[in-house]
Amino acid sequence: MKIRAFTAxxxxxxxxxxxxxxxxxxxLPGKYALKICPDILAHLELPELSIAVTxxxxxxxxxxxxxxxxxxxxxxxxxxxxxxxxxEGVVTFLLGASNMKGKVLSDIVLLEADERYARHxxxxxxxxxxxxxxxxxxxxxxxxxxxxxKSIIGQAIYDxxxxxxxxxxxxxxxxxxxxxxxxxxxxxxLPGDKLRNExxxxxxxxxxxxxxxxxxxxxxxxHIGKFKCLHCGFSRPKIDHALTETKDENxxxxxxxxxxxxxxxxxxxxYHCYNILAAFTAATAIGIEPEKVASSLSGYVLKSGRISDFxxxxxxxxxxxxxxxxxxxxxxxxxVVVGDSRKKSVMxxxxxxxxxxxxxxxxxxxxxxxxxxKETEIDKIFLVGQYCDDLAVRFDLAGIDQDKVQVYxxxxxxxxxxxxxxxxxxxxxxxSDKEKILSIVTRRELT
Amino acid sequence: xTVKILYLYADFMNLYGDNGNVRIMQRxxxxxxxxxxxxxxxxxxxxxxxxxxxxxxxxxxxxxxxxALAHLSRFKGSLLRAVVNGVPMLFTGNSYDxxxxxxxxxxxxxxxxxxxxxxxxxxxxxxxYTGDVVLEEVATKDRxxxxxxxxxxxxxxxxxxxxxIKVIGNVPITKDAARVHNLLGISxxxxxxxxxxxxxEFFVSAICNRKGIEYKEIFYPRSTRSHEKTLKAxxxxxxxxxxx
Ligand SMILES: [Zn+2]
Numbered sequence: 001m002k003i004r005a006f007t008a009x010x011x012x013x014x015x016x017x018x019x020x021x022x023x024x025x026x027x028l029p030g031k032y033a034l035k036i037c038p039d040i041l042a043h044l045e046l047p048e049l050s051i052a053v054t055x056x057x058x059x060x061x062x063x064x065x066x067x068x069x070x071x072x073x074x075x076x077x078x079x080x081x082x083x084x085x086x087x088e089g090v091v092t093f094l095l096g097a098s099n100m101k102g103k104v105l106s107d108i109v110l111l112e113a114d115e116r117y118a119r120h121x122x123x124x125x126x127x128x129x130x131x132x133x134x135x136x137x138x139x140x141x142x143x144x145x146x147x148x149x150k151s152i153i154g155q156a157i158y159d160x161x162x163x164x165x166x167x168x169x170x171x172x173x174x175x176x177x178x179x180x181x182x183x184x185x186x187x188x189x190l191p192g193d194k195l196r197n198e199x200x201x202x203x204x205x206x207x208x209x210x211x212x213x214x215x216x217x218x219x220x221x222x223h224i225g226k227f228k229c230l231h232c233g234f235s236r237p238k239i240d241h242a243l244t245e246t247k248d249e250n251x252x253x254x255x256x257x258x259x260x261x262x263x264x265x266x267x268x269x270x271y272h273c274y275n276i277l278a279a280f281t282a283a284t285a286i287g288i289e290p291e292k293v294a295s296s297l298s299g300y301v302l303k304s305g306r307i308s309d310f311x312x313x314x315x316x317x318x319x320x321x322x323x324x325x326x327x328x329x330x331x332x333x334x335x336v337v338v339g340d341s342r343k344k345s346v347m348x349x350x351x352x353x354x355x356x357x358x359x360x361x362x363x364x365x366x367x368x369x370x371x372x373x374k375e376t377e378i379d380k381i382f383l384v385g386q387y388c389d390d391l392a393v394r395f396d397l398a399g400i401d402q403d404k405v406q407v408y409x410x411x412x413x414x415x416x417x418x419x420x421x422x423x424x425x426x427x428x429x430x431x432s433d434k435e436k437i438l439s440i441v442t443r444r445e446l447t
Numbered sequence: 448x449t450v451k452i453l454y455l456y457a458d459f460m461n462l463y464g465d466n467g468n469v470r471i472m473q474r475x476x477x478x479x480x481x482x483x484x485x486x487x488x489x490x491x492x493x494x495x496x497x498x499x500x501x502x503x504x505x506x507x508x509x510x511x512x513x514x515a516l517a518h519l520s521r522f523k524g525s526l527l528r529a530v531v532n533g534v535p536m537l538f539t540g541n542s543y544d545x546x547x548x549x550x551x552x553x554x555x556x557x558x559x560x561x562x563x564x565x566x567x568x569x570x571x572x573x574x575x576y577t578g579d580v581v582l583e584e585v586a587t588k589d590r591x592x593x594x595x596x597x598x599x600x601x602x603x604x605x606x607x608x609x610x611x612i613k614v615i616g617n618v619p620i621t622k623d624a625a626r627v628h629n630l631l632g633i634s635x636x637x638x639x640x641x642x643x644x645x646x647x648e649f650f651v652s653a654i655c656n657r658k659g660i661e662y663k664e665i666f667y668p669r670s671t672r673s674h675e676k677t678l679k680a681x682x683x684x685x686x687x688x689x690x691x
Contacts, residue, residue: 137462140462140463140596141577141594141596141616142575142577143575144575144577144596144598145462145508145596146508147508147509147510148508148509148572148575148598151572152572200464200466201458201461201466202458205458206458206459206511211490211510211511211514213491358579358615358684359579359594359615359616360579360592360594360677360680360681361579361593361594361636361637362637363463363464363465363467363594363636363637363638364463364464364637365464366464366465366466366467366470366637366638367463367464386676386680387673389669389670389672389673389676390641390642390669390673392669393471393641393669393670393673394467396474396669397467397470397471397474
């Protein structure tokens with residue numbers, strides 16, 4: 001190992017130790033290491049097996065599940081569970097997992113890779129497998145747009161990598177075009193599938209290759225489904241591992257992969273199913289028996305869960321964690337509300353758009369299919385936070401009955417006005433705003 | 448009385464909730480007493496009928512925008528006649544780029560623009576220029592708030608009518624937006640008519656004028672509050688040039 005790389009390693013480990021002492025799980029150590037030795041990753045001795053996961057949604061959940069399966073099957077896994085997925089974070093965890101000679105002491109490296117930074121990280125080391133979950137309109141204030149993200153993920157892909165792709169997402173599947181050995185996962189027709197795109201926009205309308213119109217046999221959600229270009233013939237590739245069934249009966253939920261591997265789950269949300277399928281495909285790709293993968297995944301409870309139940313005064317409710325700046329995640333939460341036949345109310349909180357950066361951009365509210373709420377009986381609708389006016393205009397133009405709508409600047413005001421509902425309250429918001437409601441509902445539970 | 452909104456490439460150039468502008472115009476025109484018809488065009492249409500009362504085009508992938516430009520260029524004559532005749536038109540996001548002399552794409556290709564304004568844009572794929580901005584129109588001191596999300600920067604600002612008085616993020620511009628007759632092109636993306644009710648009023652009153660109908664002043668408090676809150680937040684924040 002070169003002296004500069006060694007110095008970087010020592011500094012990283014020292015800063016990491018200090019950071020731990022002060023309780024900061026940041027990527028600062030990696031930042032210092034990169035300053036000292038920009039190509040530090042190239043100096044590490046990595047295990048032969050490595051898997052990276054990227055895409056718009058579900059990276060953390062997929063990585064968490066893959067790690068669980070691997071550990072359950074006797075692998076020693078190094079992975080960035082602290083979720084810092086940009087290059088500094090990757091350096092921090094890899095140096096942390098290595099000895100003083102720069103040898104990473106694990107059987108496998110598992111990596112959550114930020115879709116914008118993978119091109120920097122993979123300059124120095126190539127994961128053997130790269131899983132790409134999906135590409136949506138997500139955080140476009142920093143991600144530009146899906147086609148741009150596709151082009152920069154493209155810069156991170158090398159010939160020696162095996163791609164594991166979501167076959168049902170046209171933009172993702174297009175990475176596998178003319179690339180032998182690509183592994184695909186996808187879903188067969190499922191209950192709840194649609195024959196037409198229900199969204200405000202349709203990112204599957206035109207072919208990502210030739211831009212001519214595409215035709216879908218069915219949609220699982222948004223632009224995810226069985227597609228075919230009528231012009232150039234680009235179509236949903238042949239699937240290696242398929243989600244073949246989802247069941248949710250009498251509180252017992254399960255999914256089936258490849259017609260035979262049944263996995264018990266806590267909910268059958270389509271998002272969640274794809275993450276499980278991605279994890280299943282990645283784990284079988286490295287050679288673990290599918291039966292063992294299925295049994296490891298069965299009953300696994302995600303640490304990064306997105307549902308919390310609460311009581312607020314007399315009101316019973318559930319928080320559906322969604323992502324601001326991501327209309328697809330809001331659309332899924334709206335599906336949950338619409339699918340509930342009880343008497344219910346909905347609260348939408350948009351107060352801080354991101355916890356990581358400042359923006360006032362609320363244009364993504366116009367990409368969410370709030371119109372769908374008209375398909376079900378809703379008691380009251382609470383529009384809350386700094387962007388309550390933007391929400392109010394959006395809901396008005398969605399044609400939603402204005403008598404049901406209440407608008408509040410702060411979460412506290414909203415909470416004070418919905419603590420005595422005889423309808424079930426769904427709260428839809430993002431990581432950046434969830435504590436504003438959770439702190440209130442928790443406090444009231446205690447008193 | 449019926450008014451027609453021509454929504455150019457609604458399914459191709461609608462990347463940032465741009466559809467909101469059409470919905471806001473529809474509502475405001477209905478509030479003026481009009482019956483509103485919306486006509487969506489696609490890049491595969493054989494013709495575009497510019498006999499409209501309002502024309503709108505939003506943002507898209509650069510690849511989509513380039514195809515839209517190629518398609519629109521076929522109807523340049525009738526588009527320019529409509530501009531000269533004072534048809535109110537709004538081009539937001541990267542559709543504003545194609546109103547100029549042209550666009551140099553990331554691979555170095557020069558695409559000839561519609562030539563209404565003198566600027567041309569040069570694009571790259573390495574990074575996005577994104578950020579919240581406050582624009583101030585030099586002539587009127589009107590302020591516009593919104594978000595920029597683009598791949599290109601202009602080579603000339605001589606036709607641009609607004610100063611960028613605050614930029615939060617990575618957007619290397621000092622000026623933006625261009626006007627001629629009742630056409631406005633502006634870099635801001637998404638439903639700019641929500642956060643900038645003065646622009647919505649400009650277009651609605653221009654449409655009323657052309658229809659020979661008296662424009663009724665109607666107050667939209669949510670829209671005004673959204674503008675004021677955003678303007679205040681953007682002017683006050685010290686997030687400065689913090690990278691995303
Ligand atoms: Zn095609």
